[in-house]
Amino acid sequence: MSVRTPDPDSGWLSDAELAEIRSRLPLVYVEAIPVRVDGLGRVTEVGMLLRANQAGEISRTFVSGRVMFGETLRDTLFRHLEKDLGPMAFPLLPVSPVPFSVAEFLPWPGVTPFADERQHAVSLAYVVPVTGTCDPRPDVLEVTWMSSADAASDATAAEMEGGRGTLLRQALASVGCL
Amino acid sequence: MSVRTPDPDSGWLSDAELAEIRSRLPLVYVEAIPVRVDGLGRVTEVGMLLRANQAGEISRTFVSGRVMFGETLRDTLFRHLEKDLGPMAFPLLPVSPVPFSVAEFLPWPGVTPFADERQHAVSLAYVVPVTGTCDPRPDVLEVTWMSSADAASDATAAEMEGGRGTLLRQALASVGCL
Amino acid sequence: MSVRTPDPDSGWLSDAELAEIRSRLPLVYVEAIPVRVDGLGRVTEVGMLLRANQAGEISRTFVSGRVMFGETLRDTLFRHLEKDLGPMAFPLLPVSPVPFSVAEFLPWPGVTPFADERQHAVSLAYVVPVTGTCDPRPDVLEVTWMSSADAASDATAAEMEGGRGTLLRQALASVGCL
Amino acid sequence: MSVRTPDPDSGWLSDAELAEIRSRLPLVYVEAIPVRVDGLGRVTEVGMLLRANQAGEISRTFVSGRVMFGETLRDTLFRHLEKDLGPMAFPLLPVSPVPFSVAEFLPWPGVTPFADERQHAVSLAYVVPVTGTCDPRPDVLEVTWMSSADAASDATAAEMEGGRGTLLRQALASVGCL
Numbered sequence: 001m002s003v004r005t006p007d008p009d010s011g012w013l014s015d016a017e018l019a020e021i022r023s024r025l026p027l028v029y030v031e032a033i034p035v036r037v038d039g040l041g042r043v044t045e046v047g048m049l050l051r052a053n054q055a056g057e058i059s060r061t062f063v064s065g066r067v068m069f070g071e072t073l074r075d076t077l078f079r080h081l082e083k084d085l086g087p088m089a090f091p092l093l094p095v096s097p098v099p100f101s102v103a104e105f106l107p108w109p110g111v112t113p114f115a116d117e118r119q120h121a122v123s124l125a126y127v128v129p130v131t132g133t134c135d136p137r138p139d140v141l142e143v144t145w146m147s148s149a150d151a152a153s154d155a156t157a158a159e160m161e162g163g164r165g166t167l168l169r170q171a172l173a174s175v176g177c178l
Numbered sequence: 179m180s181v182r183t184p185d186p187d188s189g190w191l192s193d194a195e196l197a198e199i200r201s202r203l204p205l206v207y208v209e210a211i212p213v214r215v216d217g218l219g220r221v222t223e224v225g226m227l228l229r230a231n232q233a234g235e236i237s238r239t240f241v242s243g244r245v246m247f248g249e250t251l252r253d254t255l256f257r258h259l260e261k262d263l264g265p266m267a268f269p270l271l272p273v274s275p276v277p278f279s280v281a282e283f284l285p286w287p288g289v290t291p292f293a294d295e296r297q298h299a300v301s302l303a304y305v306v307p308v309t310g311t312c313d314p315r316p317d318v319l320e321v322t323w324m325s326s327a328d329a330a331s332d333a334t335a336a337e338m339e340g341g342r343g344t345l346l347r348q349a350l351a352s353v354g355c356l
Numbered sequence: 357m358s359v360r361t362p363d364p365d366s367g368w369l370s371d372a373e374l375a376e377i378r379s380r381l382p383l384v385y386v387e388a389i390p391v392r393v394d395g396l397g398r399v400t401e402v403g404m405l406l407r408a409n410q411a412g413e414i415s416r417t418f419v420s421g422r423v424m425f426g427e428t429l430r431d432t433l434f435r436h437l438e439k440d441l442g443p444m445a446f447p448l449l450p451v452s453p454v455p456f457s458v459a460e461f462l463p464w465p466g467v468t469p470f471a472d473e474r475q476h477a478v479s480l481a482y483v484v485p486v487t488g489t490c491d492p493r494p495d496v497l498e499v500t501w502m503s504s505a506d507a508a509s510d511a512t513a514a515e516m517e518g519g520r521g522t523l524l525r526q527a528l529a530s531v532g533c534l
Numbered sequence: 535m536s537v538r539t540p541d542p543d544s545g546w547l548s549d550a551e552l553a554e555i556r557s558r559l560p561l562v563y564v565e566a567i568p569v570r571v572d573g574l575g576r577v578t579e580v581g582m583l584l585r586a587n588q589a590g591e592i593s594r595t596f597v598s599g600r601v602m603f604g605e606t607l608r609d610t611l612f613r614h615l616e617k618d619l620g621p622m623a624f625p626l627l628p629v630s631p632v633p634f635s636v637a638e639f640l641p642w643p644g645v646t647p648f649a650d651e652r653q654h655a656v657s658l659a660y661v662v663p664v665t666g667t668c669d670p671r672p673d674v675l676e677v678t679w680m681s682s683a684d685a686a687s688d689a690t691a692a693e694m695e696g697g698r699g700t701l702l703r704q705a706l707a708s709v710g711c712l
Contacts, residue, residue, distance in 0.1 A: 026562045026601050028656045040252040041271025067560050069654055074218040093219025095305050097354045102631055120603055122562045127273050173529030176275045204423050206382045206478045245382050247476055275458055298425055300384045351707030396608040397627025430574040449575025451661050451709045483629050531629045
């Protein structure tokens, strides 16, 4: 990450400060799994972001990001949904603030199903119906939609980073689609 | 209930048959608490039906009704929302089929917070955002909207039938508004 | 089922009456997935009942049964756990009455993940830690315990009746073990 | 807090460092509401800690504390339950890692129901049955138990710090006791 393009998640912290803190404190994150629903609220499709990581590898991920100081979880969710899916996605945020899962990303693998070598993140995960048109930000290659059956497959899980295949299955289970 | 206006909930059962079964088997019901939400998914208002019961007393209640043989819970929810709020209410059914509460209405009071002298009903309760215009059916006097603070008051609870004041508070708690 | 061994679930209904009702009304059921937990509440093993069905085929299932007229869900859960696992199983019933899933068993397959050719059952499903010794009733061949990884496998799902492989995965997802 | 009794929550951070971070990053907390349950899992009593704050005022609170770097939520819950209730409390941690509520404590009041002038804390709240004997740590005056009806009263809510009266009602709602 160059000096000129600061981490959009850095808040009031410099990159160096954030890097220092990341090695010493768990951070609060949100994770949003975008879905399309039919008129009865049934999930018909699951949205994923196709992204190139710093090593140039393509992987699938969800809308995800850090909670800033003083920011409510709803504001965080909305900010990251808008940033990753564009201003015309029209997400319907859940009425209940209780997540379907709490994903504990630890810097070392094997303790929980989730890992993130950069940091310890406690991420509150929500399923979010999206009613508009998605227009992903430049560093996201594409937003792809797949059926819940395809989403639940082992092949899809293998393409997801940090154990998010498990999170995807938990999301599908929570909406009765596993 | 006259011969000409059959119980809309009777399914393939005559009134006499249903009355007989009501004294011997628990029935499956759904309960929907209509709400208005803002752009961040926060509940701003709660909807209630004002209804005259058979004794001519006015009381407050929710959208509620029986699950028919072969009918899915989502179909039941949609059918009762449409019947009680009209075809232009545009309810957003929840993505998760798990209710925020299971209200056990017993024919005798005191065992659970809920009672219904007619029957034993196990009612799955959902909070349902409504985005359109409500046009209640003839036997409903009015759909009234109140703030979540007013909805949580003791005065409102006292006007609700069968212990639904408790259900309302459980609903408010589940959306972070208690 | 002979005249001398009445259906223990028949309540105040004769078998003929229950059979008649089963074709016309949804029934309320509970489903309990017995688990063993460690000192931190993590699920270590999942219990299943090995049972011969009326066709003489062996299949896996959970503790499951009908809610009787006037009976609370907690009483139903306790009654069926005791009946299927014996009086020394010492189950820890959940503090929250909200199920992790509502399984809709319909008499025809394909509408929901669950089917039961005998009836339409709406079944509230709970994960129940068991702390004692299981001593299954005569018509249950065995209570078997398996790791959550084995429980989540396709092979296990294939041995379960009525779509309960899906319910098992939903249960594992709800306890963070999928 | 004197030099000789370091903050037991400070982790690998000095008090000065933690104070600095507290003004710039949200911290992850857990909150545990201890309860007594009967044989059917119904909550019979709710436990609260009576504590003198730094101004010498007595207030009621719950078991609560910070998640350390690299620590799982279950380890955090167990550590704080043992610290606040003693080693013989024998808490039964929940099988599901999903909290009944996420309490957002902000440094300024009015945005959420929760406030903490020291910091922004995102606290995952759980109801935890306790089966043994509570022996609170020295700086806790007492562990008191009250019926759920008393716990739900306005008087109790007024004695709780940081909006935890709301959290208590959400807890009671989640176990069907409001």
